[in-house]
Amino acid sequence: MMSIRTIVLCLAVACVSASCGSSSLSPSSPSTPSTPSTPATTFGLTGQVVQAGTTTGIPSAALLLVDTSGNAMTTVANATGTFAFPVSLASGTYTLQTTAPGFRPSVALISIPVTNLMVQLPLLGAVPVTTVGVNITGPTTMTIGQTAQLTASVVYTDGTQKDVTSVAKWSTTAPSVAIVSISGVVTAFAAGPTAITASFQDVSGSLSIAVVSP
Numbered sequence: 001m002m003s004i005r006t007i008v009l010c011l012a013v014a015c016v017s018a019s020c021g022s023s024s025l026s027p028s029s030p031s032t033p034s035t036p037s038t039p040a041t042t043f044g045l046t047g048q049v050v051q052a053g054t055t056t057g058i059p060s061a062a063l064l065l066v067d068t069s070g071n072a073m074t075t076v077a078n079a080t081g082t083f084a085f086p087v088s089l090a091s092g093t094y095t096l097q098t099t100a101p102g103f104r105p106s107v108a109l110i111s112i113p114v115t116n117l118m119v120q121l122p123l124l125g126a127v128p129v130t131t132v133g134v135n136i137t138g139p140t141t142m143t144i145g146q147t148a149q150l151t152a153s154v155v156y157t158d159g160t161q162k163d164v165t166s167v168a169k170w171s172t173t174a175p176s177v178a179i180v181s182i183s184g185v186v187t188a189f190a191a192g193p194t195a196i197t198a199s200f201q202d203v204s205g206s207l208s209i210a211v212v213s214p
Contacts, residue, residue, distance in 0.1 A: 044087035045110075047117030049077045049098055052129040053158045057081025058121060061100040068093060108201075116167045129158050134168065134198050134205030142178065142188040143214045150184040150207065152198035168198040177211050 049061040061077040065085055077083040077100075089112050096119070098106045103121035110117065122129055131154055138150035152168040153161040170180040174194035180186045186196060188211040197206040 040090060042087055043089050043091065043113040045085040045089060045112065045114065045117065047083060047119060049081040049083060049100065049119045049121060051103070052120040052122040053156050053160050055162065058100045058103065061098055061103075061119075061121070063119075064097040065089075066095045066097075118162075118164075118167070129156050129160075131155070131201065131203045132157055133203050134164070134200050135161065136196065136198050136205050136207040138184075138186070138196075138207055138209075140208060141210050141212060142186065143212055144188050144191060145214070147185055147187045150180070150186055150196060150198070152184060152200065152205070154200050154203065164198075164200045168200045171197045171199075173197070178209060 045065070049058045049063070050056055051058060057077070057080040059077060059079045059081060061081060061083070063075050063077065063083055063085075065073045065075075067090075073085060073089075075083050075085055091112050094110050094112060096106075096108050096110050096117075098108075098119045098121060100121055102124055104124060106119055106121055108119070120129065133155050135153045135155055136150055137153075139148050142148060150165070150170075151163065152165045152170075154164045155161050165184050168184070170182060170184055172178055172180050172186075172194050173196075174192060177190050177192040177194040178186050178188045178196070180196050184198065186209065188209075191211050191213050193208065193210050195206045195208050197204055
């Protein structure tokens with residue numbers, strides 16, 4: 001018969017063997033925290049529906065905005081012709097259809113984002129008024145370090161003009177000579193020539209500026 005001492009020693013050896021076997025647990029790897037998704041940027045669209053060639057708003061004009069996937073959204077202009085679509089539009093190209101009783105309907109392609117939009121509807125039976133170009137006024141000569149505010153006006157076929165300085169897209173052909181802000185403010189940096197361009201819808205105009213040393 002085995003002695004109690006022998007039994008205890010056997011149990012101790014068995015425990016040591018079990019702790020050194022291949023069944024021991026390996027440390028677990030730390031979990032990688034998930035990165036929160038960034039919400040997509042969306043935009044709104046505001047503007048005004050006016051009688052072509054004038055600044056007279058058309059009340060209750062109906063607007064239909066459709067994206068490239070066929071998703072549609074509608075709104076109605078208020079008493080002054082002003083309209084607004086909610087801030088839920090992704091950037092891209094949209095088709096905007098505008099209708100109002102007594103006026104020719106308008107269908108146009110627009111790109112979102114856009115700061116402000118003016119939709120012109122000609123009267124039924126009237127000769128359609130279209131845009132001819134953009135006229136830019138401002139200094140044609142500037143000194144280094146000088147700033148100047150330019151003004152852009154869209155010109156229509158009936159001879160009328162409308163100020164579009166705040167909604168035109170401004171650019172310069174020589175940024176090293178002078179830059180132009182989104183509101184049409186020019187800042188001269190170095191001597192040389194440059195051309196400042198203002199674009200509105202499908203027309204544009206330019207102004208040549210010479211920057212000279214003081």
